[in-house]
Every structure is written in C-alpha cells, then in structure tokens.
Amino acid sequence: MTDSPLLGKHRHVLMPWSVQVNQGETLIVGGDGPYFIKAGGGRILDFSSGWAATQLGHGHPIVLEAIREQLDKICWAPPNFVVDVRAQYAAALSDLSPWEEGCRVHFTTGGGEANDDAVRIARQLTGRSKILAAYRSYHGNTQGAAALTGSLRRWASEPNLPGGVVRFWAPHPYRSPFYTDDPTEETRRALDHVDRVLTQEGPENVAALIIEPVLGSEGVVVYPEGYLAGLRALTSRHGILLIFDEVVTGFGRVGELFAASRFGVNPDLLTFAKGSSSGYVPLGGVLVREGLACEFDGRLFDAGHTHSGHPLAMAAGLGTLKALQSENLFKKAYEIESWMKVALGKLAVKHEIIGDFRGLGAYFAIELVKDRTTREPVVAWQAKDSRITKDFYRDLLNDGLWLHGKYSISVLAPALIISEGQFAEGMEKLDRALAKLSDRIQA
Numbered sequence: 001m002t003d004s005p006l007l008g009k010h011r012h013v014l015m016p017w018s019v020q021v022n023q024g025e026t027l028i029v030g031g032d033g034p035y036f037i038k039a040g041g042g043r044i045l046d047f048s049s050g051w052a053a054t055q056l057g058h059g060h061p062i063v064l065e066a067i068r069e070q071l072d073k074i075c076w077a078p079p080n081f082v083v084d085v086r087a088q089y090a091a092a093l094s095d096l097s098p099w100e101e102g103c104r105v106h107f108t109t110g111g112g113e114a115n116d117d118a119v120r121i122a123r124q125l126t127g128r129s130k131i132l133a134a135y136r137s138y139h140g141n142t143q144g145a146a147a148l149t150g151s152l153r154r155w156a157s158e159p160n161l162p163g164g165v166v167r168f169w170a171p172h173p174y175r176s177p178f179y180t181d182d183p184t185e186e187t188r189r190a191l192d193h194v195d196r197v198l199t200q201e202g203p204e205n206v207a208a209l210i211i212e213p214v215l216g217s218e219g220v221v222v223y224p225e226g227y228l229a230g231l232r233a234l235t236s237r238h239g240i241l242l243i244f245d246e247v248v249t250g251f252g253r254v255g256e257l258f259a260a261s262r263f264g265v266n267p268d269l270l271t272f273a274k275g276s277s278s279g280y281v282p283l284g285g286v287l288v289r290e291g292l293a294c295e296f297d298g299r300l301f302d303a304g305h306t307h308s309g310h311p312l313a314m315a316a317g318l319g320t321l322k323a324l325q326s327e328n329l330f331k332k333a334y335e336i337e338s339w340m341k342v343a344l345g346k347l348a349v350k351h352e353i354i355g356d357f358r359g360l361g362a363y364f365a366i367e368l369v370k371d372r373t374t375r376e377p378v379v380a381w382q383a384k385d386s387r388i389t390k391d392f393y394r395d396l397l398n399d400g401l402w403l404h405g406k407y408s409i410s411v412l413a414p415a416l417i418i419s420e421g422q423f424a425e426g427m428e429k430l431d432r433a434l435a436k437l438s439d440r441i442q443a
Helices: 061-071 084-096 111-126 143-148 152-157 183-201 227-237 259-263 290-297 311-326 329-350 387-398 420-442
Strands: 028-032 035-038 043-046 103-108 130-134 165-168 206-211 241-245 269-272 284-289 354-360 363-371 404-406 409-412
Touching: 028 043, 043 420, 061 311, 084 103, 084 284, 084 311, 103 111, 103 290, 111 143, 111 206, 111 241, 111 269, 111 284, 130 183, 165 183, 183 206, 183 227, 206 227, 227 241, 284 290, 311 329, 329 354, 329 363, 329 420, 387 404, 387 420
Parallel strands: 130 165, 130 206, 206 241, 241 269
Antiparallel strands: 028 035, 035 043, 103 284, 269 284, 354 363, 363 409, 404 409
16 A cells, blocks of 8 residues: 555545545644634634534634533433433523424434434324425435435435435526526415425325525525525425424524524424534434424334434533523624625625625625626536636635635635634635636636
8 A cells, every 4th residue: 555645644534525636735733713723833714614513613612611521521321311411402402492382302413314314203293205305405415315415415325315305496596497587486486386396296295395494505595585484384284394404504603593583484393513513523403393292202203323412512512502692693693794795795896706695694605607697607507526616715725714615606604703804804815816716717
C-alpha cells in the first residue's frame, strides 16, 4: 500500500460526496466562535455553520460545560431506561414545541434517521403505506431517507429503495415548475398539483406528506405565502399526516425555534437534528404531537436505536437550548436577516452573476447565473462536477471564508452568535470571489 500525493493526510478517510483526489489539504485544529482555526494559526470564517449545524459557532462555553458535567455522571444508558437528562430535554422540547398540547420525542443520532423514523411512525399510526415527498428535496442519506429525497443524492441508493414514495413538485418562485411568475398563482397551481397526485394515488392509501418548510440545500427556497397552510388543509382533509423536516430550519435558524412557529402552520410530526446540539454531539429526533403519541400508550412503539437519547447528546441539547434562550438567539436570526437583505441586495447590484438571492432568518442563498435574462445557471442543475464553481469555493477558502454550496447555489448560514463586523468581513470576502468568478465566465 503506497501513499498517494493527491490524498495526503486524509488517505484513510472517505470524504462524503467527494472525488477523493480532489480534496485539499486544509487542516483544521480548532474552532473559535464563527471561525475554524487552521494548523499554524490561520482562521477561516465559517459562513455556513459547517453544513448549517453549528448554530452557536465553535466552542460555546454553555454547551461545553453541559457536556463536561454529564461526563462525570453517565455517558451511556439503554434508551428504555429513565435518565434525568433525557427526561429534562424531552420535557423542554415539548414546552417549546409548536403544539399547545405538547409532544413526545423519539431521539435519533441524526436527521436521516429522524426522517426514516417519522415515516415509520406515520405508517404505524395510520395503517397506510404511501408517502408523498417533493422532487426538489433532501431528507438524508440513510436508505429510507434517500428514498424520500428528490435530488441526485438518492441515485446512488437506487434501485433498491424502500417502496411507497410518491413524488410531487413544490413551488419555486425563481424557477417555477408551474409556468408563472405570480406567487399567488404559483401557490394555487402547486396545491392543485398535489391534489391531483393524491387523486391518482388514492388519499386513503397515503400515510404522510413530508416537506422541508424552507427548502434546504437543494435551493434554499421560501415557499409562497399560503402554500404550507394549503398543504396543512389538504392533508387534514384526507387524514394524512404532515411531517415537517426541520433538520436545518429548527433551533433558531429562521428566527423562531422552529419554522412551523414562524409560519404559523403546525405539522403532525416534526424532525430535527443539526442545530439542536449546535453539532457538538450527534443528535436528532422526531417530535410527535401528544394527540398522536398517546396512541402508543396501549400499543407497541416499533422504533428504536442503540444511541437513542444518548446522555451526552441530551446534555448538549439542553446546553444549546440554554444558550439560545439566555442570549436571545432565537430572535438573533431576524437581525441577521436584515443584514442579509441589505448586503446581498448591494452585491446583486454589483455582480450580474447573482441571478437571485433569497432566504429567511440566518438562512439565505445566492443563485449564480450566466445570464439574468435567460436565468441560465453557471452550473447545470444537479451537475455532479464543475471546475468553475470549485475554483470559486477555492478562492473563498484561500481568502479565509468557508461557504457551503453546490450546483449554482451558495448557502449563507452563519452562526447565530456572529457579530455585525464578522458578517461584514464575510461579505467582503464573498464580494472579491464573485468578481473573480465573473471574470472567469467572461474570459
């Protein structure tokens, strides 16, 4: 076995969704607030919270102390034991949930498992098998979550996927699948489309409809007003459970604890992960409203994991909630939203390569185009590889900015603890990289 100069220090690590020999040699040795610390002391501003996970930045003292305290108590216990930290965190989530009746929590170690189990729970509760999921979506990379996913990241799992998933098109105001630029008409046509899909599948066969209340990495789309409420009305009419995938949007990312609360639309089940522990310990789960969860008081709840409700994850979750509440960070995203709209508006005037910018709270994206009139993207939708965008992200990294993106979408999701000065620093670096990208396209 020989070392490859192209793989270097990471030759034994399979990096996700990557051609291995294309990986760089950026060595991270620490984190400080919204910054990664490189070997040698250099700093990289983390402008996407990793993969929209580190809500509190890196090394938040409240979360670290909560984890340290739990280390001295117990680090693992069977999921069906009563453990104080587990009970406390579940009760806190119920109190903060979007339902007046409260909820019960099924814990997982990540978002993919959470979405898997939400579907499993919905099928148990309804006795139905089919699940509706959007084409333009991402719900995780487990086998079941990949079946729900609409983007190309499901392809590697096909054709051996669990059955019963039926797809539909959701609205996209910038790239409408319903041939309209009118948001009201977009909503009407999109809801009519789902209704037609249900007619063809038989609503009595459908257990649940799952959707990200703000589309995540597949475009960061805020749906037109009335769409989510329309889905709620449609599913309720047919006894279909509505699942919100809030793996990204939960825990202050869009300005409230959950997007459901910001939009005033309550699902039946809600999945979470990422920001729930600020990414410090793997944590995810499913909130099930009490009116449904109580069904399992007299029947088997047929789901579980070895590390469900892991005590260290529970401590990290409680610490994260404490930090979010004590520092009023649920609302900080509204302030960041105002910064985003002003800063991105200025960049859009300066750089015609920005075809659209959109988002909510501390969760925005820019969509890069070759031509604003035709809206031709810099990289074709779902293209697996592109030198031009790789160079763009390399320019950003070399200038000390980490930005997550794919296709022609760049995701801006800074930590909620970011200062206005640090935010301005990120925008200056983005400005420089956009200028270089524009020059390359015009060359």
